[in-house]
Amino acid sequence: MQSSPTGPARDAYGDLLRDTRGLRREQQAAREAWFARLPSEKKDELLFELEILLKGVACFANPRNHPGPPRRAPIVMQDYHEPLMLVRDGLARVVYLARSLLGDRDRAFVFQRYLETMLPEDTVRTRLLREGLAQSSPDEALFVLRHGITNQMEIADGLLRLPRVPFRLFYAQCVAIQREVSSNGYFNPLTALEFRPEFDRITSRPVLDLIPQAPGEQAHRFVALTFLSLFRMLRYLRLLDAIGRDLTDLRRLAGRAYLVLAVLRSDARALSSYLRKRAGSLLADSFEDALLLVPAHELRSRHDQMLADGHKLISIRGALEAIAASLRLEMRRTFEHELPAPDQNISVDDLKARLAAAARNLRPALQNAILFLARSLGVRLDEGGVFDEKEARKLSSERLRRDVWIFARILHAFALKARYIDATDDRWAGAASFQFVKEFLSYFKAMGYPLLRGSDYPRFNEFMASMSALTDTDLLDPSRLDAAVEESEAFQAFLNDLFEQVSRREELVDVPFDRKGAAQALKLYLGS
Template sequence: MSQATSPASPASGPSSPRVARDFYADLMRASQTSRAGFLAERERWLRGVPVDGREELLFEFEMLLRAVERYLNLTAVVDAKDRPLVTRDFHEELVDVRDAMDRAIRVARHLQDPDSDQKMVFRKYVETQLADDRVRRALIEEELDQETPPESLFVLREDLDALRNLLDHLLQLPTARLNLFQDLGKLALKEIVLNRYFRPFRPLEFRVEYDRLRSVRLLDTLAPMAEESRAVFTTAFLGLFRLLHYLAYVDAEGTPPAPRRVRVLLALVRSETHALATWMHADLSPKAGSKPLQAAALRAARDLAKESERIGREVLAHVDKEPEAPARAAAAFTQLLRAQVVALVEALAPNGGLTDGVFDTLVSPQDAALRLRKDLWVYAQLCRTAEGCLRAEDVPAAERALDALKSFLAYFHDGGYQLLRYADYDAFDRFTALLVELPWPPEGPGIRARLAEDLRRFSQTLESTFHAVSRRTLLQGRGFDRQEAEALRDRFVSTLSR
């Protein structure tokens, strides 16, 4: 593993300060290929959206887009052996798609800033009233350029609204034949895939906004691995948790009958489970490392492929006749995916002490909150120490303190940082960028004074975040283990005495 991504150790000395990197964010951005620039701009936009739960709304929106795109592919919804395609009535499938589009439009409205949305609606109205074709054409081209994420979201919402209205009329026909279903699929696919900022994620393409591993056990298991093996196993876990995230929306409505869009989401789960199984067999197993790990990857791939096929054949095939079928399919997929997460963790860390309830223990939110609280306390302590050395103009001690802080950042990014809430990332990212881009060592009293002030301000951010985590309901009755936190701090500050 490279120095930048390995966990910090007590032996890390001031002679070799390391640049902290977020291994997981780097991995996700690598999956985005040529779209990284657009997605970075969209991430900046999302952080300014004044809506609670904005990242979860964005996840739901992109999940629905991906589901519609996949559902309008014939292989996702029909079995040619069951009935000849040319005689099949696709009316029910169009009802499913219509409900998914309707929900996507409503989610998009929640994400749209009311002021900018009203301006774009007014511009759309003006466009229809203009008599001058040149001006109208200019407005149309300006809108379709999608220069900003809000404009891109508005264009896609308008396109979905038009398709929904079209579906309302098509559903009044006595039957919906194959060519109609295919043509609607072409129209929807074009509008979705050509969108600049909200084109849905591909299989095994991840987003820093909502694809995070929030299991302390899993993060600690992955951190010391060799870089190539760590990358492929991280991808596998991100893929499994993405599918579990989908399934949370299948059961979100509670008792049957389930909304029609649930059938669209289950088709997406089945499709991407198969894609993940294929990737595990072809990519994960050869790069897994030891033979036992290769075998574990092959078993996971086999189980995913075999069981998803069985669920499709035995449960999803009856979704039209049995109101409970969607819930049964969701439960079966959930059990399958959780089992593969646990199996891979146990293969990576045999005798790791997983207790009864296994998956729930592995993803315990209380363990995550306890780890985050401890890491935040240590981070604040190290910042305060470095600030004190800088203000005292003790340059050698300040350099050692800053080395310890930068060493801690590598450890923090492999663990506690992944457990933060999305709204917290911006402040942490800005401070990390400031620290790692600082001329090294920081020379001159002016630079040192500015850095001391930056450390003071970020210490306050760390302390307020620490108190916010401590107030979480799931930590009620769990006192702060100061002795354990001090032991972690001492792993890094021990370099100060050398």
């Protein structure tokens, strides 16, 4: 593994796969041995869905993770009967998956349930219950989980007989399930941004080779965390696709899909927040610590390498913050405008179509984020060699073409707005008059920066300097605004040419540009 003057090389990727679950070493070994013994050909898919649905209940307890437009009514005034129904139907799938993984041992569960209800003596029943809570092995832990989730299903069935389910009752039920899961020694996926070697290993060798090239331990960890999280989100989308293909019953489909969506929204928010709030400061602290460790007599000989590492860290920080902004924008657009609310009356075919459309729109955004992060590390990756999807290159090119068109329109609107308003007017001194500049800068961070970095724009430094000049002031300086407008117009012309170049790619030669769809996407982005 490559070492760096900015810090010791550690296997952050391996650490994240191994340690984020918090299992002790002997538990880790026992779980790996148990997983290896499972006979099912699709055991990784079964276990992945089981753990995602368990995590989904905890995430779905938070209404912020529900799709649909924002509600005006306070949560205490809303009826959570339908969300509780979705949780109950998701639990039914958890029980089925646990039974599949237990195999013949599931018969012991059925027999124990029978004894618990038939034994007349409380002491015998209590002893039997205590014995059933043992978790000395993964099989026993899964047995306990199956038992507890079955009990929670029966409670939910009782609550659903009520004419109305207030939020506090819905939340209490979800928290009870969450505590059941959190007490499990081997199947507790409730940590945010946690990974498992059974189904989170990155199979792309070019991506694995990239991770250690980030200079310094903190950068190494940030890059590994971001790659793992983005690949995990792509797997959520594949799970949603599989759910939509397999089911024709609305309740069974919705119960599984909404819990997976809740995990997707929660993980995306957690990653976006962490990168936005922590990337800059932690990378700077890491570089400062490494610089202070350099002996004074080596400063001259190591100056060029330290300077190169510093510039690389700046590039990585910009990429991570852009990915955070893009994730936030994409998730808000998808969840608030494309997906139905849990209580919306919808047919099974309509739900399947909207789930498929959401996955189809999010997939290239996540894939392009992976490619963009690699580009910030100095490497261009081939879509076909990184992603499993057969049409990854086509999807990536279609999204790039659409994003180029959208941001060119945003640049044009910004330049027109800035040219139209008299920069010497007193209104420039007010916060309201500066709002359109702040909005433009937010769009640039989410969409423009990846295009700027990924397209090898020849005036990259000049454009970034003009954007930094706007960011660094609370009052609108006419000279700074004029410089930003000139650079924006130049970048718009470059994007117009890039749009034509992308359209001539082999995978897009026979694919007409959906201008109406792009305009609708632009409207949704601006609304978010």
